[in-house]
Structure formats: C-alpha cells, structure tokens
Amino acid sequence: MAKVKISTQVNPFPMPVTLVGSLVDGKPNFFTAAWINRGDYTPPCVMVAMNPKHHTTRGVKDNGTFSVNVPGKKHVIKTDYCGINSGKDVDKSKLFNVFYGKTETAPMIEGFPLNLECKLMKEIEMGFDHIFIGEIVDAYAEESFIKDGKIDLVSMEPFVLMMANGKYHLVGRELDDAWGAGKKYKA
Amino acid sequence: MAKVKISTQVNPFPMPVTLVGSLVDGKPNFFTAAWINRGDYTPPCVMVAMNPKHHTTRGVKDNGTFSVNVPGKKHVIKTDYCGINSGKDVDKSKLFNVFYGKTETAPMIEGFPLNLECKLMKEIEMGFDHIFIGEIVDAYAEESFIKDGKIDLVSMEPFVLMMANGKYHLVGRELDDAWGAGKKYKA
Numbered sequence: 095m096a097k098v099k100i101s102t103q104v105n106p107f108p109m110p111v112t113l114v115g116s117l118v119d120g121k122p123n124f125f126t127a128a129w130i131n132r133g134d135y136t137p138p139c140v141m142v143a144m145n146p147k148h149h150t151t152r153g154v155k156d157n158g159t160f161s162v163n164v165p166g167k168k169h170v171i172k173t174d175y176c177g178i179n180s181g182k183d184v185d186k187s188k189l190f191n192v193f194y195g196k197t198e199t200a201p202m203i204e205g206f207p208l209n210l211e212c213k214l215m216k217e218i219e220m221g222f223d224h225i226f227i228g229e230i231v232d233a234y235a236e237e238s239f240i241k242d243g244k245i246d247l248v249s250m251e252p253f254v255l256m257m258a259n260g261k262y263h264l265v266g267r268e269l270d271d272a273w274g275a276g277k278k279y280k281a
Numbered sequence: 282m283a284k285v286k287i288s289t290q291v292n293p294f295p296m297p298v299t300l301v302g303s304l305v306d307g308k309p310n311f312f313t314a315a316w317i318n319r320g321d322y323t324p325p326c327v328m329v330a331m332n333p334k335h336h337t338t339r340g341v342k343d344n345g346t347f348s349v350n351v352p353g354k355k356h357v358i359k360t361d362y363c364g365i366n367s368g369k370d371v372d373k374s375k376l377f378n379v380f381y382g383k384t385e386t387a388p389m390i391e392g393f394p395l396n397l398e399c400k401l402m403k404e405i406e407m408g409f410d411h412i413f414i415g416e417i418v419d420a421y422a423e424e425s426f427i428k429d430g431k432i433d434l435v436s437m438e439p440f441v442l443m444m445a446n447g448k449y450h451l452v453g454r455e456l457d458d459a460w461g462a463g464k465k466y467k468a
Contacts, residue, residue, distance in 0.1 A: 096423070096424040097380070097391070097396075097421045097422070097423060097424070098421065098422060098423075098424050098427065099419060099420065099421055100420045100421065100422045100427070100432060101420065102324075102325045102397075102417040102418065102419060102420050103322075103323075103325050104325070104395075104397065104417065104420045104432065105319060105434075106297075106299075106349070106351050106395050106397060106420070106432075106434075107297035107298070107299065107317075107351050107434070107439055108295065108297055108434070108439055108441050108452050109297065109318060109319075110294035110295055110296065110318075111294070112293075112294065128318075129318045129319045129320065130294075130318060131296060131297075131315075131316050131317060131318045131328075131330070132292060132296075132316045132330060133316065133328075133330050133407065133410075133412055134330060134407035134408055134409055134410045134412075135290075135330075135332075135408075135409040135410055136290075136408055136409045137289075137408055138289045138290050138291070139407065141318075141320075141328055141330065141412060143318070143319060143320050143321060143322075143328065145322075162293070164293050164294050167456055170456055170457050170462050171457070171462050171463060171465050171466050172463070172466060173462075173463075174457070174458075174459060174460070174461065174462035174463030175462075175463030175464075175466040176463070177459070177460065177463060178460055178463045178464070179463070188468070193284070204284070208291075208293050209284075210289075210291065210293060216405065218403065218405060218412075218414070220320065220321035220326065220414070221321055221322075221323055221324055222321055222322040222323045223320075223321045223322055225320055225321075225328060225405075225412075225414070227405070227407075227412070230289040230291065231289065232286060232289060233286065233287045233288065233289050233291045233293070234284045234285065234286055234287065235284065235285060235287045236283070236284060236285075237283040237284070237285050240285065240287070244445060244446075245287060245291065245293075245445050246445070246446065247292075247293075247294070247295070247443045247445045247446050248443065248446060248450075252294055252295055253456050254295050254441060254452060255459055256434045256435065256452070256459075257459070258431065258432050258433070258434045259431075259433065259434050259435060260458060260459050260460060260461075261455050261456075261457070261458060261459055262455070262456040262457050262458070262459055262462065263435075263452050263453055263454065263455055263456055264452075264453040264454055264455075264456050265295050265441060265443070265450050265452065265453055266450055266451040266452055266453025266454070267450065267451055267453070268448050268449070268450055268451075269354055269357055269440050269448075269449040269450055269451050270357045270358070270361070270448070270449050271361075271447065271448060271449070272361060272364070272442055272443075272444070272447050272448055272449055273361070273364065273365055273447060274361065274447075275357050275358050275360075275361035275362075275449065276358060276359070276360075276361030276362030276363070276364060276365045276366070277362075277365070278358050279358050279359060279362040281375070
C-alpha cells in the first residue's frame, strides 16, 4: 500500500464531543470542545485545548473552575449551536437548565447524561490554543445510565466528531474487548 | 431526570485509539494510547497522557520524538496486544513493518491508515501520568483513504474505546453536520 504525505493540519481520529461550561460575568456559557480527553489518572484530570480568546475561556480563568458536559445524540443541535456561536454575540445562558456542585461556579447541564465538575489545575500556553488541565472534583450521571454501579456509555448514545469530514457520527457496534482482544494474538 | 454522584475516576466519552511509537534502545516499541487528542492548532500538535514508567515513554524522552499511528478495525488485535503487554516483557519490534520520516527516530507503522511523526515539545508532569505534547512535523496516509485531496476518516474504519465499558466500538452512522446542525436551533 502506498503512503503519501498529507498536511500536518490533520485531525486523524474520531474525537469526543463535549460542552465545556463556565460562568462569564455571572452567566453560564458553553463551548463545544472536541480536543479533550483524560489528562491524568490520579488525581483524575481532563485536558482540553481551547483558544484563550473564547468567551468560555475567560470564565474558566476568572473562576478557576469549569464543567465538562457529555451530550447524547438528541442534544446534537444545541451542542453544535454552542460551537458556531460565541457567547460574545448570543446569550447561551437560557439554552439549558443548569445546576452547580461544590465549587459553585461550574455550570453543569441538567439534561445531559454526564457532567464533570472541574477545578483548573494548570494552563499550558501553546502557540495558538492553551491546554487547560482540570481536576475532576465531582462527577454526575443520570441515574438511568447507571448499570451495576457503573455508567453505561453505550446507553448514553454519545457521538463523536469526525473532524476531517466535518460530521458527527454515532458510536456503532461493539468490535472487541479492550484489554482482551490482544490475547488472541499469536506471534 | 435524577442526577446521581458517581466516582470521579470516570471515563466519560468515546476515546480515540492509537498506537504511540518510539525507539527504545534502538528498537521500535508501541503503546496503546487512548488519552490523546489534538493539543494545538498551530503549530499542529497532539497531547497524550502516558505513564513515565512505560517502556515507550523512555524512547520518547531519549529521542525527543514519537509517532502516532491510527489503526483501522482489522488492526484491533495487535493494537490491543500493545496495550496489555509491556515492551519490557515482549519484543514488539517484529509486530509491524515500520518506516521512518525526517526525524529518523519515530517508527511509523506501514500497514496502518494514518501516521503522525511528532517532535516532543513539552512534557507536563502530573500526579501520576505525564502529558506529552508533540508537534506534528509530518503526516502520512494510505493513498486509498485520500478523497478530493483530504483524508476520509470513515473509509479508514477507525474505532473508539468505550473505556467505561471496556470495549472497542466501531464508528457508526452519520448523525449530523458539524458546524451545521446548530443552524437548525431556534430559541
């Protein structure tokens, strides 16, 4: 198979889709974040690359807190809306019913299946975006998505961003066991 | 809907699945990395959380380079194998045909649809893992996955890790347009 060089401005894999929330001048604001993942095992952290000029980012810096809200497929329109409109131009504070946890300044979306309440630990200045690292100080799930004491991601119907193709896709069928499939390998 | 508090040790969304590669004592080694994403827009970067004790990590630090290799569904067994076996115990250098780019020290997997060649820019020490930030200095794709000059992620048949459920899942059907669905929102 022939390999070709492509642009280094490449978005090479399916990405998680979340809304990062913060309080900006006392009002909840949300930013569609797909450049996000877990950033440490313990204390449990998330890392997210966001532009420091974003409206949401100002709230993150002002309060030292933020939320990560994971949508299900039925929330795709509002989720995308938060990505194509800045809180500088539209008021996103009425889009969702929000609730607060112990930090009191990280607005979490009631209707979304899963919410993380985060305290800003580090901010890494990059060339363009900054990487914000937050400790997960509390996590909330809709009760109906808990099975045998654990969250069931599949029933949450999350979706991913295929950024290279400009599309959201549902998560599809099970392929194999993680920490299991590899046992079938024979050298 | 009732919200309940859950463990903060939560893996809340579908995660990309990649093999991070490095040269350890001159031999290619690979680590299954799912805590990964883009970390900056320009220069184009990736960020990945990995334990500094991992075998692959030593190679990243020694050479200041690493690769990110994106598998398709047919590579799931070898991909998982690299996650459940350490290069300290098994020799992973014979698992794949590899090629090298301009850095000469970032082993890239020939058979995988997409490869990023990265130069280590920053290493952020966390409580447990470290976050490695690499500039994408070159990117390679299998020619058959290029359509109209762009990569077509869907035809690569990538998969995601549903870590909360311990399963790999295929990417499913298209849900909506990114930077488009939100235009349907009426306040």
